[in-house]
Amino acid sequence: MKKRTARRTHPVNLSQRGIGALPWSYFVLIAICGCIIAAGFLLAARQHFVSMDLGMKNSKLRKQLEDLEAENRRLMLARETAFSPIEMTRSAKRLGFVETPAVGQALTVVSSPSVKTPAPVAVVPVPIIKRKVENDVSITKTSFQRPAARTEPPPPTSLQRERVVKVSEKPAKNGEKSERSGAAAAKTLR
């Protein structure tokens, strides 16, 4: 009896052929897909963390903006407070400036034609501020008013003495003298 070998006409299944028979192209394809997926995950993760980071930065900037706005308002308030005439008067008094009567204030002295008692003077008394005086020179510097008539002039400071000497060294014309002394005084105040 002749032994016959039947030839298969259809290809063998991959499962029947075994793993070792798979071509490398499949592995490469799978690897690429895996890489793509992994890259996608990585990209998404990066996006997520970047977004978180940006959110945090945004939040910080927003807070910073609010803080700056608040600071701006605070400074504006401080400026307005400093500009306030009431505050200016207060500061001036603190510095030793003396309040002078306003324009027309003296004319508020009025008398009544029908009231028997003499009308009291309506001028607001000039407040005299007592302050701790360290030396006499500072008084003349910080007051708007001329110093009251004194029996004895204040002792000149060394700077003033020096200035007097300098002016006397160069006797100038009448017109120039006052300018020079004024400029020298300004220099002294500076």
Add this chain to the structure above:
Amino acid sequence: MRNARPKRRKKENTRQIAFTRFMFIVAFLVIWMGGISARLVHLQVTKHDWLRERAAGQRLDIKKSKLPRGTIFDRNGRALAMSLRVKTLYADPVEMSDTAAAAKAIAKTTGIREKDLAKQLFDAKEAERRFVPLLKGLDETTVQRINRELDDPTVRKADSPNFTGLHWREEQKRSYPYERLAAHVIGFSNAEGVGQAGVEQSQNDILYGAVIKRVQERDRLGRIYDETVSEKEPPKDVVLTISASVQYMVEEALERAVTASQAKAGTAIVIDNATGEILALANFPTFDPNRLSEVTADNLSNAAVQQVYSPGSVFKLITYGSALEKKMFTPESEIDSGNGTVEVGGRRFSDSRAYGRITYTKAFAVSSNVCAIKTGMKVGREGFFQTLTDFGFGKKTGIELPAETNGIVRPPQKWFGDSLASMSIGYEIGVTPLQMTSAFAAIANDGTRVQPHIIKEIHGPGGELKYATQPEKTRVVSARTARDLKIMMREVVVSGTGKLARLDGYSSAGKTGTAWKFDEKLKKVNSAKYVSSFIGIAPAENPAVTIGVVIDEPKVGGRNGGQVAGPVFREIAERILPELKVSPNSEKVPEGDTEDFPEFTVPMDSFPSILGGNDLTTTSVAGRPEGPKTENYAPSKGKTNEGKTGDKPNRKDEAKKIVAPEPAKPKKSDDGVVSRPRVAGTPVPSQKRSDALTAPSKKDKKDTEKKKAKP
């Protein structure tokens, strides 16, 4: 063949085992996955809401905050009221493990007494209260200092201070940097940021800071990585017509006058005639809106718009204006004041003395009641009432301030027999200082009344213009009438009752007014209580501003409007006109030429007041007071009105009184026009009327003539 069978069996067994094992694993995986799926379904479907809330609670932080309230600026951009962000330090004792130790650390930094704080924290922890405020209203500098001092390196916290159980809470604080300046105009807002008075109240909808919601997403360390803010329209800023510098000058002058005269109160208003803008509106006594504990019923009321008073002689401007508009006379026409008394409706009105036949200008200058009453009677009820309505009396001016009163003007049907006479001289009528000043401003503006307003513009948060006030303009009298009235007003200052209102460097015009006040206890007008006023314009030729000054119950010194309020007008005008860049147009006031007319001339019981109570402190209408009978009002021979009122006349001052000029004889010109020699202080004849405003006074004229006579 025998050997092959066990091999096959063995092979079959191995396969069977592998298959069984595989199936076990599959079953296990299926069960495991099924369990997980079931759990997931349970969590996702059944417990969905609970889980969602829990996740959101861990991640989301919802904060509600209020946008800062809008700022109020003056016309020059000075911020008069603004809101600041401040912080409150509070403790959450539930988070604290050791309240005593925490109290010790906090007390060291904040300066709070440790014992009290420890007790407070302990009690709060027991009661599970999670908000214990420790320090309120702190600015950023203080906050940063406290954060530094309370920093605990062992604690990991997202928010500051880095101390367990301590947190900051943001709040707002309304600040008024100019303190008492324009307090009645600006008003104030309460702790919730709602306006309670002034512009703060009237413009609350514009200024109010909306509440916004912030949804913040935080990571496990508490850092915010996403934030959603619900957008709301931010509040707008209000720009007032007030000028801070002018307001300060006005307030200063008013305070000085009220203090010097020991008056009960005072009001001063400065209006720009052309635009109707209020440059200053001051009341004294006033308050500091930063210190609301100072606010009392006495100093809170904005008398300029909320309180009515009998204007007295300043109202004669309306009387004469009404007659001039009807062309009943010209300023140079003459009127006979008779013997200085007139009887209307069984009531006698009188002047301090008989002026005889004088021009209308002179009558206005010396504030003759008889002449004003006669003029008012000529105009008639309906005509007079029409003029009152045209000038805006009896209705609100429409100023953007809360609780403005209409004033009191009764219709002619409700008038008494002598009402027209009384109203002609400013009684039986209630006006606000603003209404009265606005009427003068209309005359100054050539007869066109511009609605007074205090809000200039409204700006958006970025400074963009959202709204600009367009005031209503109404012609109340003709330009000719206005010019005639200005001539008459000028004479008041030049030679009449308002000499003390003459300005250095500027010409001025105005009218004085002194009105007795109604006394609720006496049920009649009280001779000891006056409202002295002066309303004037400057410069007289081309008025830039109208200044109204009303002093309520001056007790010391003068009492007439010219004596009390005139100098205040002068001080204000002399200080603000250079500030407003108005060029000087007049010489200096000659010294010593301030002799005053005794303006106050009416017996005290002559006028019933339609204003119940103190005129400047009420708006209710009272009935006719029970005053003495008519015959008592007439001054007896040799007695002055002062004698009637209980005040003894001052002999010295009596001598000062100006002798009434004798009626000049009329001269007939060629063209048949009857003219009279010019009485001292009256303006030049009509053909030179326009020059009359600039005409120098009699004394000035004499001086000029003397100078001319000299070689």
